[in-house]
Amino acid sequence: MNSSTGSLRISQKRASRVAILAAAKELFLSRGYAATTLRDIAAKAGVSPGLVFSHVADKQELLQLVLHRDLEEILEKAAPDILAAQSTVDLLAGLARTLLDYYGRHPELSRSLIASVLFQPAVYGAQLGQLRDIIDRALARDVPLAEASDRAVAAELLVSPYLACVIDFLGHDQPRIDEQVDTLATATKLILRSMGEAPHG
Numbered sequence: 001m002n003s004s005t006g007s008l009r010i011s012q013k014r015a016s017r018v019a020i021l022a023a024a025k026e027l028f029l030s031r032g033y034a035a036t037t038l039r040d041i042a043a044k045a046g047v048s049p050g051l052v053f054s055h056v057a058d059k060q061e062l063l064q065l066v067l068h069r070d071l072e073e074i075l076e077k078a079a080p081d082i083l084a085a086q087s088t089v090d091l092l093a094g095l096a097r098t099l100l101d102y103y104g105r106h107p108e109l110s111r112s113l114i115a116s117v118l119f120q121p122a123v124y125g126a127q128l129g130q131l132r133d134i135i136d137r138a139l140a141r142d143v144p145l146a147e148a149s150d151r152a153v154a155a156e157l158l159v160s161p162y163l164a165c166v167i168d169f170l171g172h173d174q175p176r177i178d179e180q181v182d183t184l185a186t187a188t189k190l191i192l193r194s195m196g197e198a199p200h201g
Contacts (some may be wrong), residue, residue: 009014017055025066033063033112050182060116067106067113074102075130085136088158088174091138095131096162100169100177111170118163128159135159154195161187 023044038059042049055063078098085091103110133200135155140148165184169175 016047016051020047020052020055024062028066028109033109063109063112064116067109071099071102072155074098074128078136082134083116088142088192089137089185092135092158092162092188093185095134096181096184100180103166103170104177106140107170114166115161123171132159139144154191157191158188
C-alpha cells in the first residue's frame with residue numbers, strides 16, 4: 001500500500017467517524033437514546049452497521065463519544081471566564097452552572113451518560129480529567145504553598161460533590177440549577193476549609 005492510498009483510507013475513516021457521530025447525535029436528540037439503534041445510526045450516516053462497529057463497541061460508547069465531545073467543547077469555550085473567578089468556590093460554581101445547563105437541556109441523554117460511566121473507572125477518569133485540571137489550576141492560584149500532591153487530592157475531593165450534584169440534579173423532573181449550585185458551593189467551602197484555605201464566595 002503506497003502512502004497516498006494510506007492517506008486516503010485514513011481520511012475516509014475520519015469522515016465516516018464524523019458522519020456516524022453526527023447521525024448518532026441527531027437521532028439521540030430526536031428519537032431518544034433508548035429508541036435509537038446502531039442500525040438506525042448507520043442508515044442515517046450512510047454507512048454499513050459493520051463500519052459503525054469498527055469505530056465503537058456498542059451504543060453506550062457512541063453516546064459517551066457524542067456527549068463528551070459536546071462537553072469538552074463547552075468547557076473549552078467557558079474555561080477563560082470560569083478561570084477568571086475570584087475563588088475556587090466561585091470557579092466550581094461556574095463550572096457546575098455551565099454543565100448543569102447542558103444536562104438540563106438534554107436530561108434523558110445525560111442520565112444515560114452518567115449511568116454508563118459511573119461504574120467505569122477508565123471512562124470516568126478520562127472524562128473528568130479536564131474538570132480536575134481546571135480545579136487544580138484554581139487551587140494552585142488560591143493555595144500557592146500547597147504541595148502539588150495535596151492539590152491533586154483536593155481536586156479529586158472537589159469533583160466528588162460535583163458528581164453528587166449532577167446525579168441529584170438529573171433525578172428531579174424539574175431540577176433547579178441555583179439550588180444545586182448553592183449546595184455545591186457549601187460543600188466546596190467545607191472541603192477548602194479543611195485544607196486551610198479561607199473560602200470566598
